[in-house]
Structures are given as C-alpha cells and as structure tokens.
Amino acid sequence: MNYGYFPGCSQTGSAKEYDISLRRVIDKLGVSFDEIEDWSCCGATSAHATNHKLSTALAMRNIMLAEQQGMESIIAPCAACYNRLIMSQFEIANHSGVKQETEKLLSSKFLKDIKVFNVLELFLKIGINKIAENRKRELSDLKVACYYGCLLVRPAAITKFDDAEQPTSMEKIVESTGAHTIDWNYKVECCGAAHSIARRDIVVDLSKNIIDDARAHGANVMAVACPMCHTNLDMRQRAMRRKYPGHEEFPVLYLTELIGLALGMNERELGIDLHYIDFKYADSALENSIANKMG
Amino acid sequence: MTVRVLPGSVKIFSGVEYSTDYKYMCSDPGQNLIKEAIHKYRLDAIVVGSCSPHMHERTFRNAAVSAGINPFMVEIANLREHCSWVHDDIESSTHKAIELVRMAIEKVKRDKPLTKINVPVTKRVLVIGGGIAGIQAALDVANAGYEVVLVEKEPSIGGHMSQLSETFPTLDCSQCILTPRMVEVHQHPKIKLLSYSEVVKVEGFIGNFKVTIKKKARHINEDLCSGCGLCITKCPIKKKAYNSFEEDLAFRSAIYIPFPQAIPNIPVIDETVCTYYKTGKCGMCVKVCDRQAIDFDQKDTMLVADIGAIIVATGFKLYSIDKKSADSKYKGYGEYGYGKYRDVIDGLQFERIASASGPTSGEIKRPSDGKEPKKIAFIQCVGSRDDSKGISYCSKICCMYTAKQAMLYKHKVHDGEAYIFYMDIRAGGKMYEEFVRRAIEEDDVKYIRGRVSRIYEKNGKYIVKGEDTIAGMPVEIEADMIVLATAMIPQDNAADLARTIGVPYDKYGFYNESHPKLKPVESTTAGIFLAGACQSPKDIPESVAMASAAACKTIILLSSDTLEREPVVAKVNEDLCAGCFYCKKVCPFGAVEVKDVKDINGIVYKEVAYINQGVCQGCGTCTATCLSKSIELAGFNNEEIFAEIAAL
Amino acid sequence: MSANTSKDTKKLQPSFVTSPPAPDSCQNTYNNSDHTQKHTVADEISERTFQDVSLCYQCGKCSAGCPIRYYMDIAPNKVVRLIQLGYYDEALKSETPWLCAGCLTCSTRCPKEFDLAKFMDAVREIAIEKGVEVKQKNIIKFHQAFLDQIRKHGRSYEVGLVAEYKMKTLDLLQDIDSAPGLYLKGKLGILPHNIKDRKVIKNIFKKTKNKTDNRDTESTY
C-alpha cells in the first residue's frame, strides 16, 4: 500500500520523533509513504480561529497538491491537521460557493475525492494483526491510557470512524502490542492545545487533570496520536510541577513509539529520548516480559 | 347581486324546466316550493342557488327525497358565501351567480342517482394493549354491554402503570388503584382476555374486521392452573434471566409470574433458560404441580375473531441511553457512559427502587453496592428535545415524574440532597405546577437550569458536569446515584403493528389521530380508534380520558346494526384497468385490493384493482393517479367535473 | 490593536430596548455600526457558518462540557444568547470566543446540532473585522505570530513563531523552560523551512484579508 503523506509542521520540529517513529514503524509493517511535495501549513487553529476563508484555502492547498501529484489518499498524523483537512473538505462538499471560492484562490480545480486518514485509521487499515504478528517484545507490563484528545474523533458525523464519546480504536491498536489498556474518563477531554503558548496556565491545568485521571485509573504510560497533545502532556509537565508541587512525572508516548517498541526498536531509534519525561523501557523489562511469556 | 334576474337568466340553459326565486329557500315554505315544483314539472334533478352546501345541502337533499327524487340529484350553487357576501360589484357578481348556477346545472345533468352504502356492524370490540388505557377502554365498552376481546402481548395486563410506585399529582399508590381495575377486567363476563398474545392480521373494514390473533405458548394449561405458584418456588433455575418487570434490577426463575398482582395469575415458562428445553431433564415444576397444569408441548395457537371496531392502546417504551446500532434512528448517550455506570439508572428503574413491592422493598439503595445515596441527581430531557439523538419532541410527563421521584427520595432519605437538572419545567395540568412547587418549597429539591454535558465515575461517585444557565455558573456535582428522565418513545414494533392493522403513524412511530383537535381518538382509518401513550407521550389521567373517549366512539359505532355511509366512493372500471396498481400505492386508506378476473373457464387472465367500498373514504387520490382513467369517484366523476369546466 | 472607541457612535442593541441605560464603560467599539442596519451581526454569522443562531435553545450543555469554561468571562451559551438578542457589543467584547480552544466538545454534544465551535470562529473573525478591542491580547498575538510564519515561509516555523510572539507580547520569560530544551534535543531547527511556492500562500493571504481590516498588513490576518 502506498499513501500520500502530510506530515504537518510540528513533525519537522518539536514532534520530530513522531515523524521518525511513524516512518520506521510503517516501514517495518511493509507500508510506505510519498510525502506531498511542497506541502504547506494547514493553518491549524490560528487560521480557522480568525479567518474562515483563509483556513479553508490553506488546508485545501495540500489536498490540491496531493491530487495533482496523483495521490488517492493522505495520511495526516497530527490530529489538528487531520481535523482541518477533513473539515475543509466537508465545507467544500456541503456548502455552496465554498468550492468555487477556494478554487479561485488556488487557481486550480478539484477533480477527485482525496480521502484523508488519521494515524489510527492507518493502523486499522494496515491491520492490527500485522502488529501482533511482527511483535518482538511483549509490552504486557504497560498499562496504557489511550488519549484521543478532542480533534481525532470529532465531529463524529464527519470523521466517521469511531465513537465520539467512548472511542475504542486506539485501544485495539495498543492491545495488539501486547500492552494492556485501561478504561478512563479523559480520553476525549481537551488539553487546551491551541493555548499552549498564549495561555500556558490553562493548558497546565487541563493537562494535569488528564494525567491525574490516567494515573488514578491505574495507567503507567499514556499513548497519544497528536503532536499538540504531546507537547502539552509531556513538555508542560515541568510547568505542572511548578504550579502543583506534588506532581509526579508521567511518561507520555506517541502511539507509533509504543508500536515501535513492540516491534523491537529501541528508545533512540524511536526518538523517545527526545521527550522531556524519561521513559526507559529497560531491557530488563524486555527480558522479564519474554520470560513471562515463556513461563 | 341582483337575485331578481336569476330565474329568467338560468331558465334559458338547456335542460332547465323551471326556475324561480324565494327569500328563505331553506325554510319550510321554501322547501315546499321545491317539492311542489318537483311534482308539478316532473323534475328529476334540482339545483339550489343558496348558501354553502356545508350549511344546507342535507336540508335540500331531504326535501328532494320527500318529493321522490334521489338525494344525490341535488346540486347547490353557493351564491351566498361565494358570491353575494364577497363581491360588491352588482354586475359582475350577478354574472358570476349565473355562471355558478350554470355549472351546477351542467353537473346535475350528469349526476347519477346514488344510494347510501349500508354495512353491517359486528358488535364486538378488539382492544390491543392491556395497559391502563386498554383496561379503561375495555371496561367502558364492556359495561355498555358489548363484547370485548382484549389482547395483551405480555403474560399479564397492567402495562407501565403496574411498575410505578406512587403517582403524581396525588402521590397515591399505583398498584392500589390499578389492581382492582385489572381484577375487574378478569372477571367481566363481556371481556375475553387474551394475554401473552399478539394481533398478526387485520382484514376487512369498519364494522366488519376479521382479526387473527396469535396466542403464544405459555406451556401452562390455563384452564387447569390455579396460580398457586408452587412451581415457581421449586424451579431450580433462579438467576439465569433478568426480571424485566423489575427493569432488570432483579432476577426471575425459568417459570415465572411477572409480578404478584398479575392478571391472569398464571405462570409462563421461559424456554430460553428452562433446563427442560435445553437438556430434556428437570421437570421439577411438573412434579410439584398437583393440577397437572404444566404442558411442555403446548404450541402457539391462532385465533380468528370477527370484530366491529378496534381500539389500539399499545402504549410506549422508555428510551435507553445504550449505544445504538448504526442503522437505528436513535443514538445513545456516550457522554453519559452508554449505560455502563450501574448507578446511572432510568426513571422506571427508580420507580421500582421506590416501590414497596420492588427489589429493595421501597428502600432507596443504589444498584452497585446497595448503599443509600446521600446525593442524588436527576437529569431531565434525556433523549427528548434532542435532535441529535433522534427525538425532537418533549416527552411531556418526565418533568412531572422527576419532581415526584425527587420528592419520594426526600421523603425516604431525610438527610439526602436532590438536584434536578432541567431545561424547562412543563407542569401544565390540574395541580401540576403546585406539585412541582411543593417539591421545591417543601422538600427542598434543588432545580438547576441547564443540560448536563457529561457524567463520569470517580472514586465511586459520579461527577455530573453541568452549567447553571440562570446564574451563568458552571456546576459540578458529585452524586451517588443519577436518575435519567429518558424519553417516552413508541414501542419497538409500533410501525409493524401499525402496518398490520392499517393505521398511519408519524415519523417517530406514534399513531396518528384523524384530526389533532377535533378527532383526537379516531385514527384516520374508519373503525379504528386510539387510546393512551401509543398516540403520543401521555400521563395516566390523559391516557384514561382518551381511553374513555375512544370507548365512547366505539359504542356509538356499535349502537346501530348497520352503518350508513355517503356513497362518495371510488369504483374501478375493470375493463379499462391495466392492473398497474398505482392506485393501490397512493390510496391513504388501503382501500384498493387486487382482484382476479377470470374467463369463462375460470382461468385468471388478469388482475385488476378493486376498491373496497367499506374502506374507501372518497378522497379521489386514486382517480387522479390512474393513468388509464379507470377509476371514478361517485358524485365527483370526471364527466361531472368536465361538465362544470365546460360550463364556464 | 487599534481602539476604535468613539463616544458618539451608537451602541448596538436589540430593537426592543428603548432607552439604553449604557454606562460609558460599555460604549460600543465599532466604527461602522448602526442598529438600523439590515444586515446584522447575527445574519453575518449565519452566512459564514451556514447555520442560523436561532437554532440554539439555550440549554447550556455546551457550557457544561466546555473544558475552558472556568477561565471564561461568560459562558459559551451566553455568547450565543447575546447574539440571538442583538447584544452584539457585549458578545464581541467577551473573552470567551478568544479562550475557546475549538475542541468541538460543544458541537459534538449540542442537542440542536449547532456547531458552536464554528460559531466562535465567526465571532472572533467579526470582532477582528470590526476592530473590537480584545482583552485576551496574548491569544490574538499568538494567532498573528503563527499566521505570519505561514505567510512568510509557507509553514509554521517554531523558532520564528516563538520569537515573534515574544516580541509582540514582550513576555520574554514565559517559555524559557522549554525552548532551550528543544534546542538541546535538536528538535528546533535554526532556519525556517521555506516552501517553494510561497507566492501562492502570499496570494491566499492577500485575497482572504478581511475587507474591513485596515491595520498594517504584516501582522493582521
């Protein structure tokens, strides 16, 4: 299978490891990407927060490029990008005039229907049994809180791939790595992503609630599928501790890193060492789990 | 308009034998004038230029009849409401009056004598559904001296009311007022109760229905069983099936009577859990029953009944917040956990918990750990008034039952706190608003205006995230138990049943009344009436009022031996009919049937439409639809209307 | 932001309010407002969001679930209410639309299927066009800085973003605990990724620039 790839801006910077781990993992699973050539920012949050026409045009430029480069579908690993892309597609398809207006701005016409997938859909498409089959490590001592954040499954009427309130697709994927998942309350609560810089105080509070609930329900690691979530939940833990001195560090991994671990890669290969909160999946654990499996 | 000139003007139209004018044509002297003219000039049709036919058509038709001509050979030109009263200009209105009379003349020339249709009436009423509405209707009809067949799909009658604890607005015990009624049904010589039965087919038409009823196998011989209940106590299968009467808050045995006051008080064996049906062993019930009433081989049986009128009283169902299948028109509440929290219950479950005969003997305990909830939250309009979940209407009764339940809670848990999240309080009814105020003022129930966004569990408590939209403040309550006032929706099979018996239903599945104001208990199908919550959400007083009204309407129908109907019905010309059956598709009343046409050898060579004159209501939709123009509506056939057009 | 406060412009208010008891402090901030105008702010919002504001029946479920609710000056449902009734000034001046994180929780749960997140987008957009003074200056500056990066490079360039944001807000200390860390971990590039076809991006920005926006081109939307 071959997909068009829209990395999104964060993947080139603060979420480098998401990009790295995603590429490594899918390569191992026998899938490859073609990065959309000369892609540009989808405009996420700031554009649609302030100018709807700009927002649609910025997002749709990438869809247009994909179409012109002969792609049928695109993977957008960042939840915010994914959301912007499908919402813009929805606007164009459902509201009169938007399509023409956007085509004018891009001086080109939309001819095909390009399907945009998020990273969960990607793994479901690849087949979670594929992960299980290629498993090198048994992550059975991990109790994972799967965090979808707000934009991955919403709005359900448009995303159409999982339940908006009680989603389960990420759990299915994580369980294919041999790790356990927990049921918790903050799966789809927002971490305040958009305000990461301008209102860090809000982000710190919201992210802390999310981490606390995961811990309270017995999780020892969290899986995310969005660079913005990761920034808030990982990087902001220092600020969290400043504001809430009792805060204990809690590791937050990208879903792709978790899968990478299961496929036998190490922290360095997956970029886990780039996180703020250390996560050492010690080789002892590896041995333990294998021993457990044998015994 | 100058009336004076009319007689002379219309006299010249062909076919007019005599014309005259009179000031009060509908008065006795006026009518006599008509009768005399009929005799004197041997008239065979008359046109009256007068007021609206809706006013005096009947008067003039009767006059015609007494003078010996067919009542349908009378046409009325509406010269008052449609001409003299609405036009000032004398010349043009006089001209119009002449034309109106001419149109009527042209029509009457083509009118055919018609006779009223007489259909016999079977003096037996079918009541479908044995809730309070069905019970009330059955008793009223039976007390008027007519036979009633009451069909109830469950093993016992009683419906939802039998599950309620106490009822608003008086807080009297539901069972106490219902049980005597149920017993009365059972003992009434005119009522035949068919419990655990369903209507599977309805044929025929008003006064003459033929109804097929399936009596499901209870595996108990009803004639032998005394209802002693020994079999139930001895049945070893005790916890394999949820007790649906207790809203799944308790278990029941494989052989069971739904609840102690059940009517009839005869058990049913649940084949899906009984050991005998699984392994062929056990038979404990057989051993203990000294009346040999257990009959494992009993089969479903079909009964056919001749029925004159039908009352549908199949009630409602409570919406559940569970996740629904993708094709369902409803959606569940993921934000409230799709029903995964055990202490988040619905209204009927609370009724059972508050009921003295319920699983907790009336003590307020929460299902998860049996502890008494000290803080309870009620959430109104769950499902209702929610376009996104598929139910746009207001369920009408939940404001009231929520107030009632909060009160009952406060009466039983004195140190408890009760919060109600509401959007509006709809308490229109006698003593209803007073009842709600009592909950607030005397029982200190806290009403918070705002829809709850989310419920989740945290350390054994349920966090209710709300907003007080009046104060403009966010609200978070840590409750021990939550009661959802979920919507009243139609029964699961409401649409199927509607199609079986031939009543129309709305987009939700509630049955349609014939006119929302003036014919609220009639369905649009003649001879079929509606009662209770199958028509729309209703409380008990309304259900009962509607049931009595429906009963009264059937009694009116049954009080005569034959039914006379206006002969304005459609008829098919079988030679022309192409058998396309478009007419069958459009007929709103299902009056069109398929008829085989046979040649002399008795071999069917074509199918044609046949219109059942008892069912046809004379709307004429079929006539306009028929491409081969094979259908005519008596009294309004094409020839008559063309003549009117031609007379313009 | 330029304040267009002018004492003699009439306060925009619902037509049923006859004598406005408006204290000076809530005098309107528009430069082109007049309550007799036919095309109201509510109409404008309906057009941009393809949904009528009258859909909302004020149940409050949006506010009940909003993760940012506690930081807002007024509840999200109240912003809708103000627009429904024609209290445009109050709605546009509220911090709430600026604090809204666009998380779609409200839109997902609204019983009337009203897309409140989209509504908030439109309110912000109109507030900018009308030149309403926004109290959440940092948020607006962040958006400006973010979009400037895209305009210049075609992609968001985090170093540039943070630098520009700092310049705008003069809040030089705030992110000090993460930015150096990011450098050390090799996550922040020193140079921006410029896309090739920056012309088209510039063009999009130019063409979609809000008409009534008359501030300097470099740092507006």
Added chain:
Amino acid sequence: MDKQKWEPKIVAFVCNWCTYTGADLAGTSRMKYPANTKMIRVMCSGSIDPVFILKAFERGADGVLISGCHPNDCHYNAGNFHARRRWDFFHELLDFIGIEKGRLQFSWISASEGKKFADVISKVTKDIKALGPFTDYQKMNSEFTAFFPEETAEDHEVLNKVEEIV
C-alpha cells in the same frame, strides 16, 4: 378584445374540507375579493387530475388556482401530499408546453383562513390580469391532454416514496 374592459376568467379547484370551507368563512366574514374566480369543489386536492386544468385552459380560462389543505393537515392524511408532488412536476410541464407558469397557481388555505382565501383570490386575479388574456386556448386540443399521461417516471418516484412513508 378590449384590454380595458377585459376581465380574466379564473377557475379554482379546491378541496371540500379546507379551502372550500375557508371560502365559506370569507363569505360569512363579508371579506371582499374580485368576482373573476369560479370554484369547482373536489373532495381532496389529491384528486385533481392535471387533465382538469388543461380542460380549463382549453375552455378559455386565463388562470387556474389549485388549493387544498395545508401539508399535514389533509383530511385524508396523504392526499394533498400527492397533489403537491404532482403539481411541482406539472408546473414544469405547463411551462414546457408554452403556458406561462404564472397562470397556474397553488396555495394551501385551511378552513379557518378566510382572510387568506380572500387575499389569495385577489392576488391571483391581479397576477392573471397582469399576464393578460390567455389566447392560445384555441390552439390547445386534446393532444396536450393525451400527452400528459405519458409522464410516468416521475410519478413512479413519487409513488415509491409514498410507499416508504405510508
């Protein structure tokens, strides 16, 4: 024809239960409207055959009005639903055969809308007056009438929909 003195001839097909009764109410309320319109009463607007309209034009009507109960308010539940579907389509057809669309008008008038009835009649009369006399009626012949029944595809669709709803 003397344009000055010319008065349009209008035929209204109305249903017995709503519009006819509404017209009665206009009468009892002494509301005034022009006398150009003559009414033909049918049981339900669903029973109005398009042929009736063509016949009316053939007979020199300058305009035709169809009026029945409001949707959902039909005495027969679904009759006017059929009417509506049929008319949408027929309206187009009329245009196609060269009769100005404005000559055929529709409205839904309930039994309690006497005022509306008077208003509608006044408006229709005005509209038809503005269109001037319909002179093509001599050219019309039963060909049109024969032409109409061919249009089944649309009816098909309507019928199928109805089946789902009823």
